[in-house]
Every structure is written in C-alpha cells, then in structure tokens.
Amino acid sequence: MAVRRDWEQRLPEGVRVERRNKDSFTLGVTLPSGEDGLWLMRCPQHPTDHVFKIVVTQNKEAAKASELYCPYCGHHEDEVWAFAPDQLERLRAAGTAAAEQYVAEEVHNMLSKAFGRPRRSSSRRSMISISVSHKPARPPARRTLPTFEVEETRRTMQCGACAEQFAVYGLALYCPSCGQLAPVQQFAELIRVQTDRLAALDGLPAESKQALADSGVLTANYESTLKDGFSALETYLKARFTADAPSVSVNRMGAVFQRLDDAADLYRDHLGIDLPALLGSEGWAHLLRVAAIRHVLVHNAGIVDAKFLARVPDWPQREGQKVQVSERDARRFLEVLTTLSTAVQPA
Numbered sequence: 427m428a429v430r431r432d433w434e435q436r437l438p439e440g441v442r443v444e445r446r447n448k449d450s451f452t453l454g455v456t457l458p459s460g461e462d463g464l465w466l467m468r469c470p471q472h473p474t475d476h477v478f479k480i481v482v483t484q485n486k487e488a489a490k491a492s493e494l495y496c497p498y499c500g501h502h503e504d505e506v507w508a509f510a511p512d513q514l515e516r517l518r519a520a521g522t523a524a525a526e527q528y529v530a531e532e533v534h535n536m537l538s539k540a541f542g543r544p545r546r547s548s549s550r551r552s553m554i555s556i557s558v559s560h561k562p563a564r565p566p567a568r569r570t571l572p573t574f575e576v577e578e579t580r581r582t583m584q585c586g587a588c589a590e591q592f593a594v595y596g597l598a599l600y601c602p603s604c605g606q607l608a609p610v611q612q613f614a615e616l617i618r619v620q621t622d623r624l625a626a627l628d629g630l631p632a633e634s635k636q637a638l639a640d641s642g643v644l645t646a647n648y649e650s651t652l653k654d655g656f657s658a659l660e661t662y663l664k665a666r667f668t669a670d671a672p673s674v675s676v677n678r679m680g681a682v683f684q685r686l687d688d689a690a691d692l693y694r695d696h697l698g699i700d701l702p703a704l705l706g707s708e709g710w711a712h713l714l715r716v717a718a719i720r721h722v723l724v725h726n727a728g729i730v731d732a733k734f735l736a737r738v739p740d741w742p743q744r745e746g747q748k749v750q751v752s753e754r755d756a757r758r759f760l761e762v763l764t765t766l767s768t769a770v771q772p773a
Contacts, residue, residue: 609665
C-alpha cells in the first residue's frame with residue numbers, strides 16, 4: 427500500500443515545509459508586515475502605546491540573541507521575540523497545526539502498514555475466525571492562523587549612531603538596535619512631534635477648537651510644548667557640549683544648561699559658538715522669555731510673581747495671576763528651536 431505524504435498540503439495558508447529529512451522538518455511561516463517590509467514590534471512594558479517597526483533579517487547563528495530597545499521609553503530585552511507577541515502567537519499556531527497534520531498522517535501510515543489488507547485468522551479446533559482491517563480516518567481540518575494588522579507608521583528614521591533603520595508612530599528617543607540616538611536626532615525629533623501636535627490642533631473645526639480653549643486643553647498643550655521643548659533644549663546643549671569639550675567638567679555647575687546666559691558663555695569660551703548671535707537678538711530674547719515662563723510653570727505652579735515680571739517686564743498679566751501661554755508663544759519657541767538645531771550641529 428502506498429504511504430501517504432499529503433499532510434503538507436493541509437498546512438495553514440502562509441505555512442510551508444522548507445526542508446525535511448528522515449527525522450525532522452523545518453517550517454517557513456509568512457508573518458504580516460507593512461508596505462515598507464518592516465516588522466511590527468510592541469514594547470513589553472507598554473504593548474498598546476509603544477508600537478514601532480524594525481528591519482528583521484534571518485540570523486544564521488540561531489543561538490545568537492538579538493537585543494532590542496523600545497524607541498519611546500528605552501526598555502531593553504536581550505531577545506527580540508520579547509517585542510513580538512503577535513508574531514509568536516502566529517508561529518506557535520503554525521507549529522501546532524503542522525504537528526497535528528504530521529502526527530495524524532504518521533499514525534495512518536503506521537496502521538496502514540500493519541492492517542492495510544484484511545487479515546483472516548482461524549483455527550482447526552474451532553469455528554472462530556477473526557478479520558482485522560484498517561479504515562482510514564478523516565484527516566484533521568486545515569487550520570487558519572491568527573493574523574494582525576500593521577498600521578503604516580508616521581515616520582521612518584535612521585540612527586545616526588549605528589545606522590539602524592526603523593519606523594515610529596510617535597516621539598522616538600532611543601534607537602531600537604543600539605539604545606541611543608545622536609543628541610541632534612533626539613532634539614529634532616521632539617521639535618517635529620511638538621510641531622505636528624500644534625498643526626493637528628490648528629486643523630480642528632472652529633467649534634471643536636473653541637471647546638478645547640474653553641476647557642483649558644489648548645493652554646495645557648501650549649504649556650507642554652514650552653516645558654518639553656525646554657527640557658529637550660537643555661539635554662541637547664549638555665550632550666553637545668560634553669561631547670565636544672570633554673576636558674571641561676560641568677558636574678559641579680548644577681543645572682547650568684537651564685541658565686541660558688551661563689550656557690552661552692560655556693559655548694562661546696570652549697566651543698567658539700556664539701548662541702545669541704546664531705539666533706539673533708529677537709530669537710535669543712524669546713528663548714530667555716520661554717525660560718522664565720517654564721520656570722514659573724514648573725516651580726511656582728504657573729503663578730506670576732515679582733521675579734518673573736522682572737525677567738519679562740512686558741508680560742500682560744499681574745502678580746498673583748495664572749500665567750497664560752499663547753499659541754504664538756509656542757509656535758515662536760519651536761521656530762527658535764528649529765533654527766538652533768540646524769545651526770548648532772556636531773563638529
């Protein structure tokens with residue numbers, strides 16, 4: 427009797443046998459990816475919010491782990507599969523389906539060899555006769571693998587440190603491969619995200635935008651732009667300075683890069699870069715203005731005080747009132763940051 431070998435034809439769609447020998451077989455499984463060919467990844471710490479895509483290539487050294495970082499929060503795992511729960515579910519389902527079909531066919535082949543032809547047994551001393559045969563069972567139904575959607579990402583990036591390519595849906599501060607982005611990339615990425623957020627608010631219908639203004643949401647967004655943008659500026663100025671002036675210790679200077687005039691002195695004296703001149707008098711004045719607003723928001727619950735009015739004498743509100751950040755303040759600040767990120771490039 428011929429041995430059946432058709433179990434491979436009942437594998438789920440997207441599953442194939444790539445290699446087989448007497449003792450084993452190797453499966454190939456198609457995994458969903460976007461039009462850009464990148465794999466969907468989910469941070470184990472924030473699987474819903476921190477989603478990104480990377481290039482995945484087959485590693486011939488199966489025992490070698492591929493570490494990965496979340497580009498949003500920096501969470502690190504030694505194995506890339508920790509970031510791929512959707513792909514793992516599909517792979518496990520493929521393995522289960524293949525094992526089910528393979529085992530069913532092997533059992534059939536074994537029974538067919540043993541009882542394929544009817545066998546009759548009888549005894550001279552009795553009228554008893556026994557006939558044994560094997561009736562083939564219906565093979566298991568063909569399974570369908572779980573699948574998942576891969577939404578197109580909003581931005582594709584290339585790490586300036588290791589040249590890794592990846593795609594993100596939001597603000598990326600870390601490279602998935604090496605765990606770091608060049609400081610100028612981090613700075614530019616934050617400026618981009620804040621600019622896009624303001625553009626999205628500006629594109630709302632008039633009624634919706636007015637409702638957000640009345641509820642204080644717009645003002646909160648403008649405040650966030652100033653606070654997040656200034657923190658990114660401080661981080662960038664420090665990273666840029668320490669990289670190009672490693673012999674100058676700034677550890678005992680406190681938050682010197684929040685004090686913009688002091689930071690400008692460091693850049694001028696040690697790097698030969700004149701920050702106020704690069705931005706122009708109006709641009710530098712606006713940066714100092716934002717520094718004062720940010721200080722009040724972070725350290726004084728947003729309440730205007732005498733110290734703030736001394737630094738920003740033309741501010742329209744009085745002492746004791748809640749500082750009101752306007753859309754113009756936020757947009758002009760991002761313009762200044764964009765100019766700075768372009769002008770102050772690594773040596």
